[in-house]
Each structure stands twice: as structure tokens, then as C-alpha cells.
Amino acid sequence: MVNSPKIEIRNLYKIFGSDPKTALEKVKAGMGKEALLNDTGHVLGLQNISIDIHESAITVVMGLSGSGKSTLIRHINRLIEPTDGQVLIDGEDALLLDQDELRDKRRTDMSMVFQKFALLPHRTVLDNSALPLEVRGVSKSERHAEAQVWINRVGLGGFEKHYPYQLSGGMQQRVGLARALTSNSDIMLMDEAFSALDPLIRSDMQRLLLELHVELKKTIIFITHDLDEALRLADHLVILKDGAVVQQGDPQSILLTPSDPYIEAFVSDINRARVLRVRSVMTPMDKKSKYAGDVSPSDTLESLIARSEGDTSSKFRVLDGEEPIGQIDMQDLVKALVPRVTEAGQQHL
């Protein structure tokens, strides 16, 4: 199999209202979100979304509130039914599943982590984490043993007998994570999972998620409104605005070549030195240059600035393992740090 995507979303539309089919025709004929709302009272949730979500990668969907990102993630496990389009999971159309098949799919193939944690308040941490297995009918001792492993893994060992209300927000979301992991599904849907946490805890949780990802290689779809978080986690970044995809691709390339004034405005506040990596800025080798040192393509520009001690005239050789693959000129690096903002982008600032 030639690396076909784990989940393919094809031309997905969602319209909220009493008669979405008629409204859909108008949208396909080119009516915009506001015109639709004024003329028919229907809300355009998603329009013509097509995304490939690859196996074992973290796909981050980013957008401001109201951009439809939470609606989008709920289409993958069909908590929301689409108006039109396809969602293929492992090549199979999830929209054709009947209620029983859908339930089985939710039980075994996907798990979800929620912004507001959504733990069962009347159950202990252990019982909450064991929920996915309980739903499948696994015996108590077996599911508790499995849940215990993941509770320990997310750093909550010793809290099994606590109730959710006895835990802080960060700890509650660790339970949410443990619950998703206990289900042992390939796909993890994370709906603004860390948005309700304060910055330090959030950064801890991001680190935990990245560690777990390296270890478990799950297919993760992560929703966020925070660009820093998106850039830190994303293998593939999708930016939504008003229910439509504005730009998607490698986060580094989005940062360097934003396709839209909206995104320019978005990315201009970012600490680019910390996010951009050498491989995004490097140029082909020219034989004549003298190099001040060797760097790895995945080093951040920030670390390079520190190494060069601010000397913009120096150049570094980029080594991928032992093999030289390019060079990086400190002058290019400095240019890359300045965000490209067009006139139109200015207006969004």
C-alpha cells in the first residue's frame, strides 16, 4: 500500500438549519456565509473541506472560534452528521455505517479527548480511565489493569481512587488522556484538549503528548486556536476560517509562505526563531564557502543564533547524519525572521 491516508475527508459540507439541502445548493452555487445567514437563516458550518490525514502523524486543525474546527472533528466520529461529502477511514466510507457499525467503530477505532474534560463525575479516576473497555464489555479486573498502566503513564499514579472534582484541571485532562489511551484505538481526536489549561500545564501536556506520540505512533487529529501550540505539535497544519480551509501543509512552509492575508496576520506574532528550523531556510551548498560549524536540519534558528553569537557574516554547513545536504547563511536566517506582511495583511492586524 502506497502510504494512502488513514482518514480522507472529501468535499465535506455542513449547514445548520431547518432545510440544509436547499441551502447546500445555494452554497455550491457560490453563496457566502453571511449572505446565506441573511437570506435563509441557515448557518454555514463547513464548506468544501478536503483533508488527508496520514497515519501516525499529528494533524492540527487551527482556527479562531466560530471557524468550524470543533464541528469538523465531530464529523470524523459522526457525532455530527454532514450535509454533504465523504469521510473515508482506511478507505471505507464512515457515513455509510449503520448505528451498530458506527458504535463499534467508536468503541474500537477512535477515542476522543475533550476541551472540558467530560469525565464522569460520579466515578473514580480508575473507573473513568477504564470506561472505553467497560463499554466493550471487558471484565473488571482486566480493564482496571489496563487503565492502571495508562494512569501511571500520564503521571497520575496514586490518584486512582480520587474523584474528578478532587483534581486540578491539568490532572483531570490527564485522566481524559488516559481514558483515550486505554481504548487503544489507532485514531485519537483531540478537541481543544489543552485550551482550558494554564500555559505551564499546557506546555507540560504538549510535551507528554509528543512523547506518547513518538512511542505509540497514533494518528492524532488535534484542534486548537493557539498557533504556538499548533506549530509545536503539527506534522500537518490545516488552517480554517469561516468553515473553509484557507491553507494546509507543512507548518514551516505555511510560516514562510503564507498564502493569504489572514494567515499573514496570524503568523506575524509568532516567535519565528523558535519555530523555524534550519531545513526550512537552508540553501544548496556552494563549494567555495567556509563554514563556521556543522548544524542539524532540525535545529531551530534560535539555537543557531546563539551559536553564531550574533555574527551575521558566518555560514554553517547542514549535516543530515554524516551527509552534508546544504548550507545556511546567517543573513538568510535573519531575513527569514522578519514576517512577510502585505498591505492586505496589515488590515487584519
Next chain:
Amino acid sequence: MAFYDGLFNAFGLREWCDASAGSAKMTMASLLAKTNPDAADDGPLFPFPSMDELYKACPSFPQSREFTAGVEEAFLNAKDVLKTVLDPLTQPLSWLLEGALFIFLAAPWWIVVPLILMFVWYVCRSVAVTTFVTVSFAFLAFIDHLDAALQTLAIIAVCTGICIILGVPVGIAMAKSNRFQRSLLPLLDLLQTLPTFVYLIPLIFLFSVTEPKLYGIAIIVYAIVPVIRLTDLGIRLVDQDVVEAANAFGMSSRQKLFGIELPLALPNIMAGVNQTIMMSLAMVVIASLVSAPGLGVLVLRGIRNLELGVGLIAGLGIVLLAVILDRVSKAAIARVSSDQTFK
């Protein structure tokens, strides 16, 4: 002569009207008018076109007392059918009530009272409440009202139990279906506002006054409303985020109901049960009119024979029972709620 004569003449109905003149039953008013023709009262200048007023102008028109008689007749006609259906259906209620009354009275006090106290301790785990109940029972026993109080308690226990068994499933169905909720709400409103004595009238015709199910049904119909309403409310108030999570992990409707919705709605359902108990108590006193035993009988005796002391002491006993039932069920609610979150 009468105010609306012209109306019937205008429609050409005079002949039809007079066809039955004189055949109708005489009313008290017309009898009085006959004996004393001078005092004949022409009534107000512009009377409302009521049935009686139209009858004056047209003897073929039915009087309002015929309407009342018609309702009665319709009910009496339906009575036999209703009785054949309802009698066997409600017979277990009679057995339950008779059984409960028998057990509460036949067993010696030193078994019944400790059992009740153990139950109280089991549901509320509160030393203060259990002590209060103990002292109250001791007082009631001391003034020789224990048997009557136990009879009242037995009836309440049976009726509340049946209210819960019937009411919770109905409440769940209401929470699940908006249409069912809309169609049932007017009926619940009716049951809550209907004066308590009005319940008894059709029941007296349907069942013999000596049958316990007569007052059993009256109490259940009156007291079941809060448990239905609060079950419905409780399930609708369950945090939708949690329900969504349950869906996301593929829980079936059954798993959701028993694993999430009912446990989370429990404090509300218990509040409904508390209300149901209090309303049963209110009704059981009135039900003594139709042979329900217990403290209500003593109150009734106090009223009928003007035995002031008997009525007041029995009333005090009822108040004591009310406080006991309220405190115990509230303590149970508090215990259930504290097992959950306080959000």
C-alpha cells in the same frame, strides 16, 4: 314572556319549542313562582343566554341540570367497562396495602421500630436524624399513637414505592421524547391542580369504599407527579459534554442510561421522591374519608365529634411524621449528592 322568546321565533323554532311544553320536570323556581305568582321575578334586564335562561324561552331546550345528569349518566355507563378493566389491574395494590398494614401492626413494636430505625440509618447515615426519629417514635408510642402512625407510614411506604416504580420510567420517557413530554405535561398539570376531594368522587363509584385500593389509587395519582417531573428534569440537566463523551466512546443507549444519566440525575430524582412522600402524607389524611386507616381517622373523628384534643394530638402526630419523612429523605439526598461533584 322570557327574554330570549324572540330569538327562537326569529329562527322559526317556536313550534319545536312548544312541542314538549309542560312535559319537562318542574324546577324549584317555577314551583315557588306558582305558589306565589305576585313575587314572580323577571330577572335581570339582559340575562346571559345560559341553558336555564334559554329553557325559559323554549321548553324543548335542555336545562343545565340535564347536562350535569348527562355527565353522571355517561360516567355510570362507562363504569362497568372501566371496572372490569381496572378491578383486576389494581387488585395487587389492595393486596400490597393490606399486607403492609398487616405486617406493620401484627409484628411487635420491638421488631418494627428497630427495623425502621435501621432503614433510616442505612439511607441517611446521620446520627442526628436517626436520634430524632427514635425520639419521635418513642413519643408517639408513649401517647399510644404508634399504631395509627405505623398504619399511615405503611400506606405511604407502599404508595411511594409504586409512585417510584411507575414514575421514574415515565420521567425517562419524557426526557427522551419531546413529543411525549409535550403531550403529558397538561395531564400532569391537571393532576397537580385538581382539588384532592374531586379525585375521590369517581373512585367511590368505581370501587367499594372498603377496598384499600380506592385510597391507594387516589394517593398514587396525586403524589406521582413530582417524581415524574423531576426525573424528566434531572435527565435533561445531565451535562451534555459528558453525554457527548459517552457517545464518542460508543456507549449504547442502555449503557448511557444506567451508567451516566440515572446516576447523575439521582439527586433530582430523590428530590422528586421527597415531594412524592410529602404529598402522599397530605393525601393519606384526606383518604381517611374513604376508609384509609391511620392518624387521619383520628383527625376525622376530632372534626366529626368535635373532640378537640383527639384531633389536635393526631394532627401533631402527622406533623411529626411529616418532619421525619422530610428529614430522612433530605438527608438521603445530601448523601447521594455528596458522592458526586459539587460544580
